[in-house]
Amino acid sequence: MKIKQYISGSLLLFSVLLLTASCTDYLDKEEKSDIDPTQPYLNFRNFQGFVEELYTAMPIMTGHQYHSAWNFGEDDYWEPQESRQLPNAIDQGNYWGWNDCFYSYFKDKQGGMNTGTPERMISDVSTKGYLYGLCWFGIRKANIGLANLDQMVDATQEEKNLIAGQLYFFRAWNHFMLMQYWGGLPYIDRVLEPGESFNLPRLSYQETADKAADDFQKAADLLPVDWDQTAAGKATLGKNDLRINKVMALAYKGKDLLWAGSPMMNQESTGSATYNTDFCKRAADAFGQVLKICDETGRYELADWNHYQEIFYTYKTNKINGLKEVLFYENTATCHIGVWRWNLVNDWRPPLINNSGIKCYPAANYTDYFGMADGTPAYVIENGKLVPNTAEKGGSFDIEHPYKNRDPRFYYNFIYDAVKTVQDGSKILDNNTKLPDERKQYASLFEGGLYRTDTPSKCCFTGYMNKKFTSQFMNDFDDFKEGSVLVMPLLRLADVYLMYAESAANGSGSSTGTASNYGLTAVDAINKVRDRAGVGHVATEYLSSVDQFMSEVRRERAVELSFEGHRFTDLRRWLLLDKAPYNVKTAVYFDRAADQSDADRYANPKENHVLNLREVVLVERKYSLPKHNWFPFPQKDVQMYPEFAQNPGW
Numbered sequence: 001m002k003i004k005q006y007i008s009g010s011l012l013l014f015s016v017l018l019l020t021a022s023c024t025d026y027l028d029k030e031e032k033s034d035i036d037p038t039q040p041y042l043n044f045r046n047f048q049g050f051v052e053e054l055y056t057a058m059p060i061m062t063g064h065q066y067h068s069a070w071n072f073g074e075d076d077y078w079e080p081q082e083s084r085q086l087p088n089a090i091d092q093g094n095y096w097g098w099n100d101c102f103y104s105y106f107k108d109k110q111g112g113m114n115t116g117t118p119e120r121m122i123s124d125v126s127t128k129g130y131l132y133g134l135c136w137f138g139i140r141k142a143n144i145g146l147a148n149l150d151q152m153v154d155a156t157q158e159e160k161n162l163i164a165g166q167l168y169f170f171r172a173w174n175h176f177m178l179m180q181y182w183g184g185l186p187y188i189d190r191v192l193e194p195g196e197s198f199n200l201p202r203l204s205y206q207e208t209a210d211k212a213a214d215d216f217q218k219a220a221d222l223l224p225v226d227w228d229q230t231a232a233g234k235a236t237l238g239k240n241d242l243r244i245n246k247v248m249a250l251a252y253k254g255k256d257l258l259w260a261g262s263p264m265m266n267q268e269s270t271g272s273a274t275y276n277t278d279f280c281k282r283a284a285d286a287f288g289q290v291l292k293i294c295d296e297t298g299r300y301e302l303a304d305w306n307h308y309q310e311i312f313y314t315y316k317t318n319k320i321n322g323l324k325e326v327l328f329y330e331n332t333a334t335c336h337i338g339v340w341r342w343n344l345v346n347d348w349r350p351p352l353i354n355n356s357g358i359k360c361y362p363a364a365n366y367t368d369y370f371g372m373a374d375g376t377p378a379y380v381i382e383n384g385k386l387v388p389n390t391a392e393k394g395g396s397f398d399i400e401h402p403y404k405n406r407d408p409r410f411y412y413n414f415i416y417d418a419v420k421t422v423q424d425g426s427k428i429l430d431n432n433t434k435l436p437d438e439r440k441q442y443a444s445l446f447e448g449g450l451y452r453t454d455t456p457s458k459c460c461f462t463g464y465m466n467k468k469f470t471s472q473f474m475n476d477f478d479d480f481k482e483g484s485v486l487v488m489p490l491l492r493l494a495d496v497y498l499m500y501a502e503s504a505a506n507g508s509g510s511s512t513g514t515a516s517n518y519g520l521t522a523v524d525a526i527n528k529v530r531d532r533a534g535v536g537h538v539a540t541e542y543l544s545s546v547d548q549f550m551s552e553v554r555r556e557r558a559v560e561l562s563f564e565g566h567r568f569t570d571l572r573r574w575l576l577l578d579k580a581p582y583n584v585k586t587a588v589y590f591d592r593a594a595d596q597s598d599a600d601r602y603a604n605p606k607e608n609h610v611l612n613l614r615e616v617v618l619v620e621r622k623y624s625l626p627k628h629n630w631f632p633f634p635q636k637d638v639q640m641y642p643e644f645a646q647n648p649g650w
Contacts (some may be wrong), residue, residue, distance in 0.1 A: 035184025036311040041151035050145060051163060055242070058136045058331040059105055059131040059177070061565055062488050067103050067347060067358050070488070075366045075461050075620055076176050076560075077585045079359050091585075091619050092198035094366075095650070098181075099132070106181070108132040108634055131391040134277035134626075142171035143191045145482035159232050165222030170242045172215035176256050179208055180569050183268060183630045183647060187211040192530055201643035206269035206279065209260035210241075213282075216253035221244045227300050235503035246289055247299060250325050251496055253285030258503045262573035264629055273575055287500035288518030300493045302532050308412065309494065312469050316483035328491040345470045346483065350459050352440055352454045353422055353475040357460040362563075363585035364412060364615050369558040372396050373538025377555060378406065384580030386615075399613050400593070403606050408533045409428050409559055413605070415465035415472055417445040417592070419607035427477040442602050446610070447589045461618065468563055494529050494560050501525035502553050511542070511549035515533070523549065526556050578623035586615040624649065 023349055036042075040050050061070040069078065072090045082088060089097025098106040107130040107247050131132040145167040152160055156207055171189070179185055185208050203211075225247060227233035227240035238644040261279025294300045303311050303323045314321050322329070346356035368379040370384045376469040377628035378397040379386040389395030390428055403416055415421060422441040443465065444450040451460045471480040504513045505522035512521045520528075527537040542552045573583055592601065593609035601608055627649025638646040 007315070011594050012412060035347055035497075038148075038151045041145075041148040042157075043152065044163065047145070047152055047155075047163045049135075051166050054138055054141055054166070056331070056333075057134045057141065059134060059598070060333060061105050061490075062486070062627065063105075065331070067503050068105070068581045069103050069360070071567065074363055074582055075563055075567050077363045077587075079458060079461075080234050082358050082620070085358070093554075093621065093623055093628060094475060095628065098631050099634060106131045106330060106631070116153045120193075120263045129193055131177060135178045138170055139188050140191070141381045142167045142174070143188065144152055146171070147191050153218065156231070158230055158351070158621065161222040161228075161234055162224075162230070165219045165249070166244045168215045168222070169249050170211040172219065172256070173252060175208065175212050175215075176252065176259075177210070179205065180259060180573075181528075181631045182633060184208045186376075186644070189215075189473040197413060199641045202416040204232070205265040206260045206267040206276070209256050209265070209279075211453045212256050213253050213260075213544055213634040214257060216455070217247050217270060219244065220249035225293055225297055242329065242332065244298075248491070250286050250290045251327055254290065254496070255491070255499060255502065256281035257286060258567075260500050261503070261506070261574055263575045267575070268626075268629070275506040277507055277509075280503045282507075283503035284500060284507045284513075284515035285517050287496055288515030288520075290496055290614035291500060291520065292518055293559055294493065298324075300327060302529070305408070305532055305534065308533075313484050313486040315471065315480070315485075318485070320485060320487055322487070322489060322492070325494065326489040327496070330488045330490055332487050345474050345484070348466050348470070349421070349475055350451050350460050351458050352451060353428070353477065355476055360466075361460050361462040362464045364464060364588035365460045365584060365586040367410070367414055367561070367588075369555050370407050370413070371535075371537060371555065371559070373405045373407060375530060376539055377434055377552075378402075381551070381581060386581045390579055400609055400611065401607065402590075402610060403523075403608055406606075407535050409562075410534070412464065413469050415443050416603045416605065416608075417443055417449070417463070417610070418598075418608055419443045419472065420602065421465075422475055423473045423478045432605060438598065438602070444647055446592045447612075454457075461587055462585075463590075466563060488614055494532075495566075497529050498553065498557050498560065501556075504548050504551070505553070506548055509546060511544075511546065513539075526552065527562065529556065529560055550648055572629055577624070577628060579624055580627045583621040583623065585618050585619045586617050588613065589616050590614070 001011060004613045039046060040048050058435055062068045067085065068085050068459045069076070069085045072087055078085045078087050080088060084102040086097050086101040086106075088102050089095070099108055102136060104143050105641055146164070149160065149330045152163065153352060155163075165409070168395060175185060175187060184203045185203040186202055187208050188200070189211070192198060219241075222228050223244060224233075225245055228237055233240050233243075256610045260269075261276040263273045266274060266276040266279070275318050301324050301650050307323060307598060310321055310323050311325050312321055319331070320329075346354060347358050348354075350359065364384055371377045372395070374396055376395050377389050378395070380389045380393065381387075381394070388399050389397045390399060396405065403410075420441060421443050425436040425438070425441045428437055429435060439450045445452060445460060446461045452463070453459060467474075469486050470484060474480045498518070500515070500518075502521040503513050504515055504525070506523075507513060507515075511523045514521055523538050525545060537547070541547045554570070554574065558567065561567075571582050576582045590610040590613040593611050596609045630647040632647055632650030635643075638644055
């Protein structure tokens with residue numbers, strides 16, 4: 001029983017390392033070799049070593065064997081024959097895939113030869129970091145630490161605060177990571193002993209969120225903004241960026257409260273499928289504290305547009321990505337095991353230029369959320385469909401020039417037709433003439449183009465390729481496969497601004513609403529993120545009501561946070577997962593217009609002239625709610641005791 005195994009088990013990895021000898025060997029030890037059970041908690045150095053395992057137990061979204069999949073909204077389309085990929089199971093409504101699919105970072109166990117114990121899941125770097133099992137492990141680990149705080153006798157008050165703050169954070173964070181996929185939980189806030197009767201009931205989502213918010217606040221009260229400014233942090237000066245701090249704790253408190261106030265969670269808790277005003281106000285105030293601290297200290301700041309790429313990956317610099325914008329990352333073991341090169345980027349180019357296995361491409365309808373440079377949408381929703389926002393509708397999208405004057409983030413994220421994908425054309429030759437082959441050097445994504453027909457089972461199904469996390473020249477001919485580092489941001493400052501906008505608007509009932517402790521309006525928070533990319537502000541017609549404003553909030557989150565793993569939870573909490581147009585993935589088809597030469601087309605692909613532009617549905621997700629609001633718990637867990645109920649429909 002996985003929950004009980006992790007929160008009631010009596011052996012920690014730390015203990016295992018101390019108890020590896022046989023009974024006979026132990027009896028033969030000298031008296032001075034015995035280890036005092038209080039030793040791990042005696043002083044700051046020892047106790048911090050205990051806490052470090054909580055960092056090690058964090059999940060890895062982007063690191064699993066040979067392929068990795070972490071986007072489950074309508075953003076990615078994977079090779080449909082590949083049943084081992086969780087996104088394909090999600091497309092079919094099979095949420096059991098979170099634990100059954102080989103390529104899933106949620107599992108409660110290890111695959112293959114691995115044993116599934118917490119110790120193995122932490123130490124086996126190649127497949128470490130499964131969310132479900134290690135979150136329960138992390139909760140128990142945090143509780144053991146909190147239960148032993150009084151053993152920390154050789155420490156200053158600052159050191160005691162640092163240890164306690166991290167423990168409170170991780171107890172809340174592990175609960176939160178489980179909650180957002182499985183719903184309300186028993187909130188485990190003490191050490192459960194082996195043999196103890198275990199019958200804690202599941203709380204409602206909002207009850208669980210309140211307890212997590214209390215722990216996040218305790219962490220924020222105890223932790224500094226910057227460890228480098230503490231006496232204890234001086235020992236690791238310049239290497240403290242990843243340690244839990246006040247800003248992280250407050251940001252996650254805000255996220256926890258906003259999620260609890262969102263329609264799906266409010267419906268689960270109160271029966272009302274609307275935003276909960278009180279939770280949204282509290283969330284806005286938490287985010288307001290974060291933004292005020294950042295304004296005053298500069299601890300975190302939005303990266304400028306010229307360095308936007310460095311938020312997401314670095315190339316041959318041996319530095320972690322993120323600059324000062326990323327607050328919190330996935331497990332940083334991805335820096336060291338090469339998963340980014342082997343597991344991910346090979347899946348994002350057709351075999352024609354990148355000879356590798358499974359293929360994944362952005363859904364065409366997801367690119368439609370990326371609007372125009374003037375800030376207006378390129379597509380608007382009418383009768384459950386995304387339709388071009390042309391001049392006739394008051395927009396500026398030109399259906400015959402679909403890549404022209406788009407939001408700069410469109411060009412950053414996507415490879416589209418005629419964009420160069422092989423830098424050194426002399427290395428990619430035509431099979432017959434042995435001359436450089438422009439059909440391979442430049443993306444041929446029009447209907448009948450080589451990128452879409454050369455290898456039908458792995459071709460570019462959707463008409464777009466992803467380049468957010470890697471160079472557009474990542475292929476078999478240019479030197480861009482090696483040397484990239486990406487640790488996926490789980491929370492960055494742009495996200496905080498967008499969550500502030502959502503919570504301030506729904507807490508106040510106005511697009512110009514603010515937090516009680518911070519004067520930035522909801523719409524100005526959106527515009528601040530757009531200003532970085534040089535995109536026009538939210539148009540006036542979206543400011544007259546919160547409902548209209550939320551359509552731009554949803555679109556802005558899709559654009560700015562694209563492919564970072566947020567979309568699935570966003571659609572669920574908005575109760576839009578089963579609604580058109582969010583329940584489909586499409587491919588785009590078009591013809592190249594004859595009035596444009598290939599030379600002109602390749603020289604300036606933004607100006608491409610196309611004809612007969614249309615989208616075709618590749619998959620339609622047929623969901624039923626509330627069943628598909630939540631993942632199912634493992635059967636062995638819900639059979640532990642009657643009070644631990646399975647989620648509806650499973």
